[in-house]
Structures are given as C-alpha cells and as structure tokens.
Amino acid sequence: MSPSRYRDGARAIAPIAIAAVTFGASFGVLARSVGIDALAATVMSATTFAGSAQFAVASILGTSGGVAAAVLAATLLNARYAPISVSVAPLFEGGRVRRLLEAQLIVDESWAVSRRADGRFDRRLLIGAGLVLYVSWVTGTALGSMGGEALGDPADLGLDAAFPALFLALLVPQVSTRRALAAALLGGTVALVLIPFVPAGVPIVAAAGACLIGWRRS
Amino acid sequence: MTEVWIVIGVVGAATVALKSVGPVLLGGRPLPEHLDGVVSLLAPAVLAALVVTQLVGGDREIVLDARLVGLASAALALLLRAPLLVVVIAAAVATAAVRAVS
Incomplete structure (x- = not known):
C-alpha cells in the first residue's frame, strides 16, 4: 500500500x-x-x-x-x-x-x-x-x-449514459464466481421489477438485499 | 428561502448519518465473519441495481431511450477489453449520436 x-x-x-x-x-x-x-x-x-x-x-x-x-x-x-x-x-x-x-x-x-x-x-x-x-x-x-x-445539457452530450457504463465496467470483473453472478442477476432483477412501483432509491436498497444469499450461519 | 435552508440542513444531516453508519459504528474493525459472505456479494448486487436504475429508471416508470445504445456500445468496448475511459466515452458518444439524429 x-x-x-x-x-x-x-x-x-x-x-x-x-x-x-x-x-x-x-x-x-x-x-x-x-x-x-x-x-x-x-x-x-x-x-x-x-x-x-x-x-x-x-x-x-x-x-x-x-x-x-x-x-x-x-x-x-x-x-x-x-x-x-x-x-x-x-x-x-x-x-x-x-x-x-x-x-x-x-x-x-x-x-x-x-x-x-x-x-x-x-x-x-x-x-x-x-x-x-x-x-x-x-x-x-x-x-x-x-x-x-x-x-x-448533459443529456445532449450523452453523459447520462456514462454512469451505467461505468457501473457495468466495474460490475463485470466482480461476477467471477457463481454466487456473485447470482447476486448480480437477483439485484438487477429486483431493481428492474420495483422501478415502476416504488419511489426512486428504494429499488437499489431492495436490490442490496440480494447479498443475503451469501449468509452463512456461524 | 427559509424552507430551502431547512431542507438543505435536514437532507445534509440525514446523508451524513447514512454514510457514517458503517465507518463510525463499525470502523477500523473487521466485520463479523458470518457477514463476510454477505458483504462480498453486496458489490455485485448493488452495482447491477445501479446499472439497471441508471439505464432505464424514470420517475416510477421504465424509460427506454438512447442510453440503451450507449450501454450496448459500452458492452462491446468491454468485450474488446477496452480501458475504462474508452468504455465510458463509447457510451456517451453513442448516446449523444442517437439523440443528435432523432
């Protein structure tokens, strides 16, 4: 370091x-x-x-x-x-x-x-x-x-598309295990399904719950 | 104007508190072991949700627009193992191009 x-x-x-x-x-x-x-x-x-x-x-x-x-x-x-x-x-x-x-x-x-x-x-x-x-x-x-x-206007310059591109680029190397891929698919699906029904922001919090599939009893 | 400052104060305080939950309450200590598996999956789950919400999220609706072309370009750049800068620029340029002609 x-x-x-x-x-x-x-x-x-x-x-x-x-x-x-x-x-x-x-x-x-x-x-x-x-x-x-x-x-x-x-x-x-x-x-x-x-x-x-x-x-x-x-x-x-x-x-x-x-x-x-x-x-x-x-x-x-x-x-x-x-x-x-x-x-x-x-x-x-x-x-x-x-x-x-x-x-x-x-x-x-x-x-x-x-x-x-x-x-x-x-x-x-x-x-x-x-x-x-x-x-x-x-x-x-x-x-x-x-x-x-x-x-x-940032939209005219396509800058609003820069953010999902950044997150996709950072996501790809993370899904190297089957569990990580499952968490990503589940998180993305939860967010997509919820977008029309709940206030913005809530889909991401709900998607974060997908990480609970990694829970191990100690 | 007072109303604006009340909102700025309350939202600022709430955001500071939310960002501090981990570092202030748990900072400097390793997370409990049984949480390791959970936390290691938080990044893929939240990143995927960020991709989805930034790509098609609207005000309580799915919005399909030029951003889709931008993300497809980014995905192509990723397949070609382009560096991050190129991936992000590809998305912006493709999206701007579609908007310019439509």
Missing part, C-alpha cells in the same frame, strides 16, 4: 469526473430555476454530496412539493449508503470525527472503483476517487448556479 494509491483512485475516476462537473452544473442551473440561489445550491453540494438526492430535492421544491416530501425523497434515495458504508467500514481508522469526515467521500462511483480484483475494498482508492468527485461536483454546482447554462 503506497501513497500513490490515492492517485490511482483519482486516475480511475477521471473519466467520470467530467460528467460529474457537468451534472453538478446542471444541478446548479436547475436549483436556480426553482429559486435555490448559488450559495444554497453550492452549500448543498458540499454538505449532501449525493447527486440523485439533490436533483430530487430541487425538482420537488420546484413543483411546490413541500419540505417533508423533499426530505423523504432524498432520504429514500440515500438509504443505500447505509449498507454501502457497512461494506467498507473496516477501512476507516482513527477517531470518530476522522471516520465521519472520510465517510462523506463515499458515493456510488468512489465506492465502486475502490473494490479491488481480490474483492477487498481499498481505502486510498476510495478517498482519492471521492476527493476528485467532490471537487468536481461542488465546482460544477457553483459554475452552474452562477450562470453556467453555456456548459450545455
């Missing part, structure tokens, strides 16, 4: 960082259009740092959905971070405050790239990738909310 692994994490996430800046900018633009000013939008990206939840909040407040609906939707969307954070818990060392701060760099993408081929997670990969994503997301939000329409 050399310090260069932080850089490896940053390098691994670089293809997605550009998408993160652009989506951060589009969050900033959307936020401003519903009356969330540049300061509030940037503070939200710096403190929440979870794209889908932030988009949900902006769109719900924009359609006057109310505080409770916005908070509930965002919390459901982010509920997956409870099981995800448990999976990487052993990596975090030091005092509680340090662990709490470092844990904020856990997002889907940094978590996904921090898993090594041997199935263990790597703290330096996660932190390196997480920092790059954090700076990209917050910078993008600030640019967008201060008038970054010129950056364009």
Whole structure:
C-alpha cells in the first residue's frame, strides 16, 4: 500500500469526473430555476454530496412539493449508503470525527472503483476517487448556479449514459464466481421489477438485499 | 428561502448519518465473519441495481431511450477489453449520436 494509491483512485475516476462537473452544473442551473440561489445550491453540494438526492430535492421544491416530501425523497434515495458504508467500514481508522469526515467521500462511483480484483475494498482508492468527485461536483454546482447554462445539457452530450457504463465496467470483473453472478442477476432483477412501483432509491436498497444469499450461519 | 435552508440542513444531516453508519459504528474493525459472505456479494448486487436504475429508471416508470445504445456500445468496448475511459466515452458518444439524429 503506497501513497500513490490515492492517485490511482483519482486516475480511475477521471473519466467520470467530467460528467460529474457537468451534472453538478446542471444541478446548479436547475436549483436556480426553482429559486435555490448559488450559495444554497453550492452549500448543498458540499454538505449532501449525493447527486440523485439533490436533483430530487430541487425538482420537488420546484413543483411546490413541500419540505417533508423533499426530505423523504432524498432520504429514500440515500438509504443505500447505509449498507454501502457497512461494506467498507473496516477501512476507516482513527477517531470518530476522522471516520465521519472520510465517510462523506463515499458515493456510488468512489465506492465502486475502490473494490479491488481480490474483492477487498481499498481505502486510498476510495478517498482519492471521492476527493476528485467532490471537487468536481461542488465546482460544477457553483459554475452552474452562477450562470453556467453555456456548459450545455448533459443529456445532449450523452453523459447520462456514462454512469451505467461505468457501473457495468466495474460490475463485470466482480461476477467471477457463481454466487456473485447470482447476486448480480437477483439485484438487477429486483431493481428492474420495483422501478415502476416504488419511489426512486428504494429499488437499489431492495436490490442490496440480494447479498443475503451469501449468509452463512456461524 | 427559509424552507430551502431547512431542507438543505435536514437532507445534509440525514446523508451524513447514512454514510457514517458503517465507518463510525463499525470502523477500523473487521466485520463479523458470518457477514463476510454477505458483504462480498453486496458489490455485485448493488452495482447491477445501479446499472439497471441508471439505464432505464424514470420517475416510477421504465424509460427506454438512447442510453440503451450507449450501454450496448459500452458492452462491446468491454468485450474488446477496452480501458475504462474508452468504455465510458463509447457510451456517451453513442448516446449523444442517437439523440443528435432523432
């Protein structure tokens, strides 16, 4: 474990960082259009740092959905971070405050790239990738909310397809055992079946339950 | 405006708490052994769910659009053992191309 692994994490996430800046900018633009000013939008990206939840909040407040609906939707969307954070818990060392701060760099993408081929997670990969994503997301939000329409619609650039592509590329080397393949198929199916019936975010949490097929009685 | 700051505060606190569950409550210790099998399957299960929701997830509906072509291109790039950067760019370029002509 050399310090260069932080850089490896940053390098691994670089293809997605550009998408993160652009989506951060589009969050900033959307936020401003519903009356969330540049300061509030940037503070939200710096403190929440979870794209889908932030988009949900902006769109719900924009359609006057109310505080409770916005908070509930965002919390459901982010509920997956409870099981995800448990999976990487052993990596975090030091005092509680340090662990709490470092844990904020856990997002889907940094978590996904921090898993090594041997199935263990790597703290330096996660932190390196997480920092790059954090700076990209917050910078993008600030640019967008201060008038970054010129950056364009991420969908026109196909950037929304970059995310499933990243997750697919990271999934393929993981399904090297029959159990892992079964968990992936079950998780994907559960998510697909649930999408039409439950609020966004819930399908991912339910799919996480597929990992219980690995339960062994001690 | 106050409403916005209340939402930002509550959502921020909830997210910080959710991300901290593992690292703060269990941090620095190996997970109990009988959980090993479960946790090692969390990544494939959640990654597959992320692929599905990012690919066809809409607001309580399945949305089939140009992203499918993008993911097919990514899959092809993966078959050809292309590096991650190429896989991601292939998906974006193919999706953008389909949207540009439709």
